[in-house]
Amino acid sequence: MKKFSLIVLGILIVAQLAVPFSMIKSRENILRNGELYRFKTRPIDPADPFQGRYVRLVFESDYIECSEEEESELTYKQPVYAIMGTDSDGYARFADWNLEQPESGAYLKTHYRRKYTVRHPESKKRIFKGIRIHVPFNRFYMAESKAPRAEVLARDATRNTNCWANVRILNGNAVIEDVFAEGQSLRDLAAQEGK
Amino acid sequence: MRKVAAKHIQWLEKELPVLEVEGVISPETTKGIKSYYAEKTASGMHWAIVAFAVLGSLLIGSGIILLFAHNWDELDRPTRAVLSFCPVVIGAILSFTALAKNGGVALRESAGIFHSLAVGASIALIGQTYHLPSDTPAFLLTWTLLVSPLMFLLRSTGAYLFYLALACGWSGVAQETYGQAAGFWLLMVPAMVRLMQLLRKNLHAPETLLSLWGILFTLCISTGIVFERTVPGLWIVAYSALLSGTGLLGIHLYGGRDGWSNPAKTFGIVGVVMLAYIFTWSDAWGGIGWNHVRSGWYHREWGVWLDGGITFVFVTGWVAAAVKAVRRNSLETVTLAVFPLITILCFLLGSSGKDVETVNALIFNGFMLFLGVMYIVLGCRNTKLRQLNGGMAVLSLLLVTRFFDEEFGFLARGIVFIVLGASFLTVNLVMARRKKQLEVVS
Numbered sequence: 035m036k037k038f039s040l041i042v043l044g045i046l047i048v049a050q051l052a053v054p055f056s057m058i059k060s061r062e063n064i065l066r067n068g069e070l071y072r073f074k075t076r077p078i079d080p081a082d083p084f085q086g087r088y089v090r091l092v093f094e095s096d097y098i099e100c101s102e103e104e105e106s107e108l109t110y111k112q113p114v115y116a117i118m119g120t121d122s123d124g125y126a127r128f129a130d131w132n133l134e135q136p137e138s139g140a141y142l143k144t145h146y147r148r149k150y151t152v153r154h155p156e157s158k159k160r161i162f163k164g165i166r167i168h169v170p171f172n173r174f175y176m177a178e179s180k181a182p183r184a185e186v187l188a189r190d191a192t193r194n195t196n197c198w199a200n201v202r203i204l205n206g207n208a209v210i211e212d213v214f215a216e217g218q219s220l221r222d223l224a225a226q227e228g229k
Numbered sequence: 230m231r232k233v234a235a236k237h238i239q240w241l242e243k244e245l246p247v248l249e250v251e252g253v254i255s256p257e258t259t260k261g262i263k264s265y266y267a268e269k270t271a272s273g274m275h276w277a278i279v280a281f282a283v284l285g286s287l288l289i290g291s292g293i294i295l296l297f298a299h300n301w302d303e304l305d306r307p308t309r310a311v312l313s314f315c316p317v318v319i320g321a322i323l324s325f326t327a328l329a330k331n332g333g334v335a336l337r338e339s340a341g342i343f344h345s346l347a348v349g350a351s352i353a354l355i356g357q358t359y360h361l362p363s364d365t366p367a368f369l370l371t372w373t374l375l376v377s378p379l380m381f382l383l384r385s386t387g388a389y390l391f392y393l394a395l396a397c398g399w400s401g402v403a404q405e406t407y408g409q410a411a412g413f414w415l416l417m418v419p420a421m422v423r424l425m426q427l428l429r430k431n432l433h434a435p436e437t438l439l440s441l442w443g444i445l446f447t448l449c450i451s452t453g454i455v456f457e458r459t460v461p462g463l464w465i466v467a468y469s470a471l472l473s474g475t476g477l478l479g480i481h482l483y484g485g486r487d488g489w490s491n492p493a494k495t496f497g498i499v500g501v502v503m504l505a506y507i508f509t510w511s512d513a514w515g516g517i518g519w520n521h522v523r524s525g526w527y528h529r530e531w532g533v534w535l536d537g538g539i540t541f542v543f544v545t546g547w548v549a550a551a552v553k554a555v556r557r558n559s560l561e562t563v564t565l566a567v568f569p570l571i572t573i574l575c576f577l578l579g580s581s582g583k584d585v586e587t588v589n590a591l592i593f594n595g596f597m598l599f600l601g602v603m604y605i606v607l608g609c610r611n612t613k614l615r616q617l618n619g620g621m622a623v624l625s626l627l628l629v630t631r632f633f634d635e636e637f638g639f640l641a642r643g644i645v646f647i648v649l650g651a652s653f654l655t656v657n658l659v660m661a662r663r664k665k666q667l668e669v670v671s
Contacts, residue, residue, distance in 0.1 A: 036328070036329075036331070039328055039382050040325070040328055040329060042378065042382060043321075043324060043325060043328055043378075043382050046375075046378050046379075046382070047317070047321040047324075047325075049375065050317050050321070050348055050351075050375050051314060051317055051318075053352065053371060053375060054313055054314060054317070054351050054352060054355050055314075057352070057355045057359075058310045058313075058355060058358075058359075061355075061359040061361075062310075065359075087298075088357075088360075110526050111408070111526070170362050171360065171362055172362050172363070173360055173361070173362055173363060174360050175357040175358075175360055176302060177299065177301070177302045177303075178298070178299050180302070209359055209360065210360040221302055
């Protein structure tokens with residue numbers, strides 16, 4: 035009985051190690067082979083009890099332009115594949131969406147959130163523009179002393195220049211590589227300011 | 230009472246059947262030895278040692294999580310990836326030692342809790358290293374599944390309670406994120422299997438009682454969370470059957486024991502009182518039944534079947550427990566058994582579409598009044614202060630609430646409060662004297 039229990043424990047330990055291993059392997063694969071996109075962002079600094087302090091990234095481009103007719107096909111939280119593209123400044127934008135998994139090109143596996151509307155500057159009425167989607171990378175973890183400082187720096191940077199996140203995308207999955215403000219990595223910038 | 234280490238008794242229990250088969254001792258001797266060790270000896274285990282071991286592993290495990298949460302970004306990515314395996318490896322070594330050396334309760338409990346925490350720490354650290362987005366339901370589910378075998382392998386109550394807490398937490402976040410958490414019932418299967426093992430082994434052992442308390446709390450919290458509520462008000466039938474069935478099961482399993490020693494009975498009775506109190510409000514009976522079926526993101530269409538199935542299981546459990554536990558001469562068991570019948574009747578009345586909200590509320594006001602009076606009478610008859618005060622508390626709760634509810638004048642309220650307080654003090658004083666007299670006589 036004891037021998038059986040030890041064997042089962044051994045199998046359990048292998049499974050417990052296999053889960054983190056497969057998580058690491060898939061993320062390393064995306065970081066090494068994924069296509070690089072720059073997302074314009076605005077960071078906020080909260081904390082997670084298990085994973086520590088992070089900078090929450092709010093993305094300017096979290097929508098896809100489409101007609102109201104196309105939007106009516108979607109239901110709340112329905113899975114969609116967002117097709118990646120870039121704007122004239124080289125920043126990432128979501129060009130289109132598809133309910134079926136695309137066979138080629140860069141795309142992101144995500145889900146539909148709600149309608150994307152903007153207020154007309156004169157009539158103040160809301161005009162339908164497209165759909166808002168969930169951006170599945172919104173946390174950039176930092177050392178607990180640096181995160182609040184990084185948020186201030188990034189906030190200033192978004193006012194003056196640009197703040198963006200380098201994100202690698204492969205087979206629908208994404209991993210954040212780094213976040214930049216004033217052309218420098220947020221980590222280096224926060225470390226310099228701290229000295 | 231002699232103190233004998235639990236592991237020595239375990240060894241003896243394994244040896245006795247062997248000696249009996251070999252003809253060294255007779256079956257009567259085996260029975261005699263077993264009853265001697267069950268009745269005349271106590272576990273040599275020091276509860277303070279176990280408590281400190283559990284607390285220690287909990288603190289160290291939480292400390293490791295906090296250390297990692299600090300985020301040592303001076304370390305490069307590969308180093309951090311390797312480091313994320315460390316908590317699981319340490320937990321595995323501890324569990325392996327506890328199992329291989331047939332460790333005592335303190336070691337098994339520490340290993341169970343530390344190992345459970347370590348698995349979560351490892352996954353969280355990878356999330357931190359690779360900036361993974363917040364996906365709490367997936368994180369909790371992976372954690373729950375990966376630690377589930379520990380309660381069986383280490384026979385650790387800490388690991389069992391940890392598992393229940395994770396499953397309960399998962400049900401909450403999954404219901405919020407996915408709009409449904411039906412998988413909770415599958416997560417309860419291993420927990421039920423473990424509980425059955427414990428109940429079969431020793432009904433009165435502290436680990437059995439603690440596990441029973443744990444699963445009852447989990448079921449009570451999570452049933453409300455994972456109910457799809459596609460048919461509004463079906464929860465009324467499900468909860469009343471669950472709590473009444475639990476109370477009756479406690480009476481069947483543990484007989485006349487009360488309080489901590491009879492978790493199911495205590496939980497069932499307190500639950501029934503709380504539920505009956507909720508039902509005294511007419512709001513609980515509004516818009517219920519099949520005429521108000523709804524569906525959408527939070528109330529799935531198939532919820533009719535899921536909620537119906539859960540209610541059916543609870544009602545079946547209640548019927549089975551009632552058949553086993555009800556004694557005609559016990560007013561308490563009959564009341565417990567009848568409670569779901571009244572709720573089912575009121576639910577059907579409410580479902581009929583007629584305006585019966587006030588009628589249902591009145592029925593349960595009457596039921597609460599009956600409960601209060603019943604426990605006061607039982608307390609006086611059995612000279613049990615706990616029952617007497619419980620009855621007074623139920624009665625007071627009802628009267629005080631209805632008082633605020635109906636907006637009576639200050640004078641009337643003042644008089645009723647004073648009368649209630651005075652009766653509390655008088656009855657307790659009389660009861661205490663009676664108890665003393667009985668003790669002197671005996």
